[in-house]
Amino acid sequence: MREATVARKTTETEIEVRLNLDGAGRHDVSTGIGFLDHMLEQLARHGLIDLTVRAKGDLHIDFHHTTEDTGIVIGQAVSKALGERRGIKRYASALIPMDETLTRVAIDVSNRPYLVWKVDFPREAVGEMNTELFKEWFQAFAQAAGVTLHVENLYGDNSHHIIESCY
Numbered sequence: 833m834r835e836a837t838v839a840r841k842t843t844e845t846e847i848e849v850r851l852n853l854d855g856a857g858r859h860d861v862s863t864g865i866g867f868l869d870h871m872l873e874q875l876a877r878h879g880l881i882d883l884t885v886r887a888k889g890d891l892h893i894d895f896h897h898t899t900e901d902t903g904i905v906i907g908q909a910v911s912k913a914l915g916e917r918r919g920i921k922r923y924a925s926a927l928i929p930m931d932e933t934l935t936r937v938a939i940d941v942s943n944r945p946y947l948v949w950k951v952d953f954p955r956e957a958v959g960e961m962n963t964e965l966f967k968e969w970f971q972a973f974a975q976a977a978g979v980t981l982h983v984e985n986l987y988g989d990n991s992h993h994i995i996e997s998c999y
Contacts, residue, residue, distance in 0.1 A: 836912035840905045844897035845889040847905045853913045855882025863887040863902055865895050867961045868969075871999045872902070895961055896968065903969040907976025917941060928997040933988030935997035940980040947974040950984040951998060955991040966995055 834853040840846075859876035861869045863885060876883035885906070889898030914920065925938035935951075947970055953963040974981040988994045 834913040834915070836909040838905050838909040838912060840901060840908070842897075842901065844893075845887060845901040847885070847887040847889075847898075847901055849886075849902075849905045849909045850882075850884040851906070851909045851913060852882040853910070855880055858882045859884070861885045863898055864889060864891050865898060865961060867959050867995075868895070868899060868902065871995060872906075874996060875999045895965055899961075899965045900968045900972045903972030904976045907973040907978075910973075910977040910979075911943075914941065917943060930988070930993040930997040932990060933993040933997045934986045935988070935994065936982075936984045936986060937998065938982040941978075942980055943978040944980055945975040945978050946980040947971045948982040948984070950982075951994065952985065953991045953994060954989060958991050958995060963991055963995070966998065970998070 837850045839848040857877040857880045859873045861872045861883065863869050864887065872883065872885055885902065887898055887902050891898060920941060922941050928935045928937060949967045949970060956963055970981060970983060983998050985994050
């Protein structure tokens with residue numbers, strides 16, 4: 833099975849991730865950021881990835897370090913679980929509807945990290961979380977996972993739905 837555990841400790845965060853790429857969508861996520869937890873749970877559930885995330889960060893400052901570092905550690909765990917990347921389908925794409933929103937996502941599991949992010953949000957925040965942090969999460973994830981990732985929101989009015997469709 834393609835499983836990995838990765839831990840990262842910095843002056844700003846302490847994060848541990850366990851994942852199984854061949855899972856059933858089970859998740860146990862705790863980052864201290866409710867909306868980020870919700871997105872990572874959706875990623876696990878719909879990606880059929882078993883995912884456990886424990887993150888402690890400097891949330892008294894803001895959500896940036898925890899968001900970015902969670903993307904890094906999950907990306908590192910994905911890369912580790914993929915190993916030599918043999919026997920996998922290299923390319924995939926999807927059109928994801930979420931109510932009034934439609935987003936196109938394409939991935940190349942090439943070990944050549946790159947992010948194309950064409951997503952605009954009608955609001956600057958969802959709850960307490962600034963929407964600009966989602967590009968930071970996807971950038972960190974793509975770099976650490978070694979994937980080329982294109983995320984393009986085609987249309988949508990609700991920032992919550994736009995973010996959900998990206999994940």
